[in-house]
Amino acid sequence: MFSTLKAMPADPILGLLSQYRDDPRGEKIDLGVGVYKDILGNTPILDCVKTAEQRRTATETTKVYIGPAGSSDFNRLIAELAFGEQHPTLSAGRIRSVSTPGGTGALRVAADFIKRCRPGATVWVSDPTWANHTGLFEAAGLKVERYPYYDYTTKALKFDEMLAKLNTLGENDVVLLHACCHNPSGQDLSTEQWDRVVQVAVKRGFTPLIDMAYQGFGDGVEEDAYGVRKMAAAVEDMLLCSSCSKNFGLYRERIGACSIIANSSAAADVALSVLLYVVRCLYSMPPAHGAALVETILGDNQLKQQWLDELKVMRDRINGNRAILVERLKAIGVEQDFSFIARQKGMFSFLGVSPEQVEQLKQEFGIYMVDSSRISIAGISDSNVDYLAKSIAKVLQG
Numbered sequence: 001m002f003s004t005l006k007a008m009p010a011d012p013i014l015g016l017l018s019q020y021r022d023d024p025r026g027e028k029i030d031l032g033v034g035v036y037k038d039i040l041g042n043t044p045i046l047d048c049v050k051t052a053e054q055r056r057t058a059t060e061t062t063k064v065y066i067g068p069a070g071s072s073d074f075n076r077l078i079a080e081l082a083f084g085e086q087h088p089t090l091s092a093g094r095i096r097s098v099s100t101p102g103g104t105g106a107l108r109v110a111a112d113f114i115k116r117c118r119p120g121a122t123v124w125v126s127d128p129t130w131a132n133h134t135g136l137f138e139a140a141g142l143k144v145e146r147y148p149y150y151d152y153t154t155k156a157l158k159f160d161e162m163l164a165k166l167n168t169l170g171e172n173d174v175v176l177l178h179a180c181c182h183n184p185s186g187q188d189l190s191t192e193q194w195d196r197v198v199q200v201a202v203k204r205g206f207t208p209l210i211d212m213a214y215q216g217f218g219d220g221v222e223e224d225a226y227g228v229r230k231m232a233a234a235v236e237d238m239l240l241c242s243s244c245s246k247n248f249g250l251y252r253e254r255i256g257a258c259s260i261i262a263n264s265s266a267a268a269d270v271a272l273s274v275l276l277y278v279v280r281c282l283y284s285m286p287p288a289h290g291a292a293l294v295e296t297i298l299g300d301n302q303l304k305q306q307w308l309d310e311l312k313v314m315r316d317r318i319n320g321n322r323a324i325l326v327e328r329l330k331a332i333g334v335e336q337d338f339s340f341i342a343r344q345k346g347m348f349s350f351l352g353v354s355p356e357q358v359e360q361l362k363q364e365f366g367i368y369m370v371d372s373s374r375i376s377i378a379g380i381s382d383s384n385v386d387y388l389a390k391s392i393a394k395v396l397q398g
């Protein structure tokens with residue numbers, strides 16, 4: 001049976017991890033996978049996570065099955081973090097959340113859930129979007145289409161075109177939006193643009209599915225949830241997929257959440273039963289450890305404040321890196337305008353060079369990024385930014 005298989009190409013993002021590790025050069029830079037790195041290039045465990053972990057070890061009494069929904073405390077706290085404790089949909093009892101294996105698990109649960117709600121639905125993703133989005137929805141048997149989003153020439157949103165496309169959609173469509181820190185472009189909707197997208201969603205009746213993988217990495221935990229909260233307050237049905245990989249640094253613990261908003265509490269109960277069925281068929285139950293850490297942190301005012309402080313350090317470092325790269329490129333005389341990198345938000349931007357130049361940066365200079373020229377800003381540091389800027393300059397000179 002297996003002899004008919006054809007090998008799949010390496011994942012465009014994860015494949016870079018092993019290529020970088022296997023590169024023997026001393027001077028090399030990893031701008032590939034979206035993982036936070038400190039000034040030394042390490043991805044440390046947050047102090048608040050260490051404290052939570054010690055508490056859990058001391059107080060945990062069982063490893064018995066947790067159930068398909070995961071921890072109810074985690075589910076409540078993660079919904080409050082995303083929607084805000086006072087959100088009208090929470091008080092109306094219209095939200096149900098389940099813990100999932102990371103944000104990717106949340107997206108796959110959402111995909112299977114959508115397939116059950118409306119088997120013929122089309123999922124509309126931004127052009128471009130995270131490389132794994134299309135595969136995830138297609139794996140659930142859904143059709144995937146793209147709406148205009150990023151203009152590679154002007155390094156800005158194609159907002160009018162995006163809105164024009166959304167204005168043609170309807171009840172059979174699901175529109176995937178990035179809550180903040182758009183992956184891969186770093187180009188987010190402004191609050192005014194969110195307001196207009198919300199108006200179109202209400203008018204056209206499509207279902208928004210918001211992917212929030214970077215809450216707190218853009219402008220702040222509250223600020224980054226603007227679109228999620230505004231949309232949730234306006235529409236009847238919506239899905240939210242959130243991840244604790246980046247903002248809690250819990251990458252390998254695989255913890256995220258899938259939340260659904262229905263138009264009444266009774267409808268939300270029915271939707272939850274379908275969600276739980278989907279989970280049971282996919283992986284039965286989510287891992288518990290990451291959720292236990294997040295609920296310990298969010299459920300304790302002091303630990304939560306510590307987490308917010310540590311998150312701010314990560315956010316400020318990334319924003320600082322953006323400014324430093326732009327400044328260094330200018331300082332060494334690169335004429336091309338890279339100021340857009342400082343305007344964009346979150347972990348990623350497109351450098352805006354060709355696939356051949358991406359390859360040259362890898363082969364000649366040991367600088368790794370996704371073929372699209374997406375760079376993970378956290379991989380930049382004081383010690384490598386000069387080398388990075390000079391290498392980019394050389395490649396641009398041809």
Ligand code: LMR
Pocket residue numbers: 013014032033034035130132183
């Ligand atoms: C990324 O886009 O680099 C991250 O979301 C990691 C991943 O799984 O692709």
